[in-house]
Amino acid sequence: MVVRLPPLHALRAFEAVARLGSLSAAADDLCVTHSAIVHQLKQLQDWLGVPLFVRGPRGLELTEAGKRYRVPVCESFARMAIETQYLRKEQDNSSVRVSALPMFGIAWLLPRMPDFWARHPTINVALTYSPPNVREFPDHDLWIGFEEDSNVPTRGRAPLMNGATVPVCSPLYLDRKGPILQPSDLTGHDLLHEESYDPWNAWFSANGIEPELAERGRVLTDGNLLLASVLAGDGVALVHKAIISRHLKSHTLVQLFDCQVEEKFGYFLSWDPEVTLRRSVLTFRDWLLECANEAIG
Structure with missing residues (x-):
């Protein structure tokens, strides 16, 4: 099945206007005249049989159909631009x-x-x-x-x-809070979480501690914030051991216990x-x- 598409120059004009927000800017971007852009937009709208722009109080504005059409058209041209750039650089x-x-x-x-x-x-x-x-x-x-x-x-x-995740903290935290000798000691310490309490709940449960006791402390939005917080001495975190191997070797982080939660x-x-x-x-x-x-x- 052959899929018919509008003329490429008309699509290019639409993409430039939708991306830049004005006819003049699009004309400059494509190195053509203002009237050429107007003509190409009209050609595209006639081809589609749907108005893509209307005159608004602040100039040319996209219709609802234009807003929907902008997404695949702009994304396609952006993808082509990226791929073209890489292809030109990949000669070596x-x-x-x-x-x-x-x-x-x-x-x-x-x-x-x-x-x-x-x-x-x-x-x-x-x-x-x-x-x-x-x-x-x-x-x-x-x-x-x-x-x-x-x-x-x-x-x-x-x-x-x-x-696999293990509980870790910084030497700074241990200096301030004192030693953590057994898993149950963590119920009295500052726990750090990434996005949810679930990992600590699972670790507490695996070590015979009521999982609800883990539902306190700071909840951070991603792993980098969690790592920065535990390195700063803010508390104890569950972190993937493989990711922090260098911190463990350099003793900027301390693994508190050998017990770890194996993940699927x-x-x-x-x-x-x-x-x-x-x-x-x-x-x-x-x-x-x-x-x-x-x-x-």
Whole structure:
């Protein structure tokens, strides 16, 4: 089935006006005349049979249909612009686009990046944050997520580390509050939470403590805030042990007890199995898996 689309120059004019908010700005952006933009918008509206703009008190305004149409059109042109930029830069095969969860990126990946750049100084790595519960990122080569471990090999996915959590605090907190000798002592301490009480509830329950006793203390909105707060000596946090291994080795954080909550989830590295990975992407992927194996070992 052949899907008919409006003329490209008319779509380009619509995208520019919708993005910039005025005919004049769109004309400047596309290096055409004001009248050319007007003509192309009329052509698009005639083609669609739907008005996309109306004259309002502050000038040209999008109709409801125009607002709906703006989303896929602007997103498509933005995606094309990004991909075009990367394709032009990829002639030397030297770029990698990586999406990672914020805490993984800040606490685990970035401290290890100097090693990668020392080995591969010509490869450019663009690292962005990814939202939780989203697995695929079309604009990226690799993405790192926290996913359920099915123990079934999956094309385009490799495990990095498990999601076991342990209770930790900073030496500053222990200096101020005194030693924490057994799990039940935590009922009298400042607990730090990421988004909900659930992880601490599970840890308390696994250690024979009423889980409701964990439902107090600061609730922080993401892992980076949680890590910053526990490093500052604000309290005790449950954190994925694999992520904070360097802090434990440098004694900026102290693991209070060996008992940990094993999760069905873990950190995984993913890529599109239908895409042939460039040499730079393969290099970064293999380096990342090597680092993860060394951290586990």
